[in-house]
Amino acid sequence: RKEVEQDPGPFNVPEGATVAFNCTYSNSASQSFFWYRQDCRKEPKLLMSVYSSGNEDGRFTAQLNRASQYISLLIRDSKLSDSATYLCVVLETSGSRLTFGEGTQLTVNP
Amino acid sequence: NAGVMQNPRHLVRRRGQEARLRCSPMKGHSHVYWYRQLPEEGLKFMVYLQKENIIDESGMPKERFSAEFPKEGPSILRIQQVVRGDSAAYFCASSADRLDIQYFGAGTRLSVL
Numbered sequence: 001r002k003e004v005e006q007d008p009g010p011f012n013v014p015e016g017a018t019v020a021f022n023c024t025y026s027n028s029a030s031q032s033f034f035w036y037r038q039d040c041r042k043e044p045k046l047l048m049s050v051y052s053s054g055n056e057d058g059r060f061t062a063q064l065n066r067a068s069q070y071i072s073l074l075i076r077d078s079k080l081s082d083s084a085t086y087l088c089v090v091l092e093t094s095g096s097r098l099t100f101g102e103g104t105q106l107t108v109n110p
Numbered sequence: 111n112a113g114v115m116q117n118p119r120h121l122v123r124r125r126g127q128e129a130r131l132r133c134s135p136m137k138g139h140s141h142v143y144w145y146r147q148l149p150e151e152g153l154k155f156m157v158y159l160q161k162e163n164i165i166d167e168s169g170m171p172k173e174r175f176s177a178e179f180p181k182e183g184p185s186i187l188r189i190q191q192v193v194r195g196d197s198a199a200y201f202c203a204s205s206a207d208r209l210d211i212q213y214f215g216a217g218t219r220l221s222v223l
Contacts, residue, residue: 031209043201043214044153087152091209096166097143097155098203098212 001026006088006101014109017078021104023071023088032091033064035073037084038103044087047073078108112137114204114215115184122221129189129196131218135204142185143212144177147199159185192222 006023013019025033033050048055050062050071061074071088088101115134123129135142144156155169159179170177174192179185189196199219203212 034211041147041199043216045214046211049211094166096158096208097169098145098153099155100145100153102152 002101003027003099004088004090004101006086007104008102010105010107012107012109013078015078015080017108018074018076019078019106020075021073021086021088021106023073023101025069025071025088025090025099027090027092028066028069029093030090031093033071034089034091034098035060035062035071036087036089036100038087039084044089044100047086075106078106080108080110082106083108114139114202114213116200116202116215116218118218119216120219120221122223123192124223125193126191129192129220131187131189131200131202131220132184133187133202133204133215134184135202136213139204139206139213141205141208141210142179143203143205144185144187145201145203145214147201147217149198153201156187189220192220194222196220197222 004025035047036044037047038044050064052064054063059076063072085103085105087103090099142159145153147153157170157177158166174190176188199217201217202215205212
């Protein structure tokens with residue numbers, strides 16, 4: 001079983017759509033959780049951290065369910081500029097390494 | 111305030127040559143991490159260093175790969191006797207503390223002919 005598993009995608013949605021990405025992780029003792037985005041295999045850029053209480057940043061909402069070891073990202077009113085690969089990322093208990101999911105590719109169409 | 115700086119951005123080597131990849135962390139950051147992204151794959155952790163110390167190298171291949179982060183100067187990822195399978199994007203990240211957010215450099219794309 002992979003340490004971090006994501007929806008394989010790709011997702012193709014029209015502008016304005018709402019899209020949700022799911023992710024599960026295998027290590028119940030994992031420390032911290034993030035969503036990064038990667039454009040055309042450039043460097044990953046932090047989108048947001050994910051907290052158990054859930055957190056929102058504009059059109060983006062992230063949720064963490066520690067009991068189910070499940071992380072989600074919701075994008076509302078999607079824009080063309082949201083087209084990217086979204087990476088579910090877990091910081092391991094040692095605090096020294098990020099473990100990345102394979103990524104879910106999103107294309108927002110006009 | 112410059113971000114994480116990596117150079118070169120692109121590196122072409124022939125099989126058997128050595129590749130040296132450099133990474134200067136963000137100002138004020140003393141923790142450096144190297145990740146590798148093979149074609150069509152996700153990022154994989156390689157090594158975690160602090161100044162003059164390797165903290166975790168569990169993701170490094172056993173042979174030909176080494177990393178350092180000297181007291182002065184950038185962190186270096188060194189690949190000896192490169193093979194075609196080493197062709198990948200190598201990303202460096204840095205953080206202010208061990209559990210802090212990691213910020214990534216633009217990466218070095220290594221092509222082995």
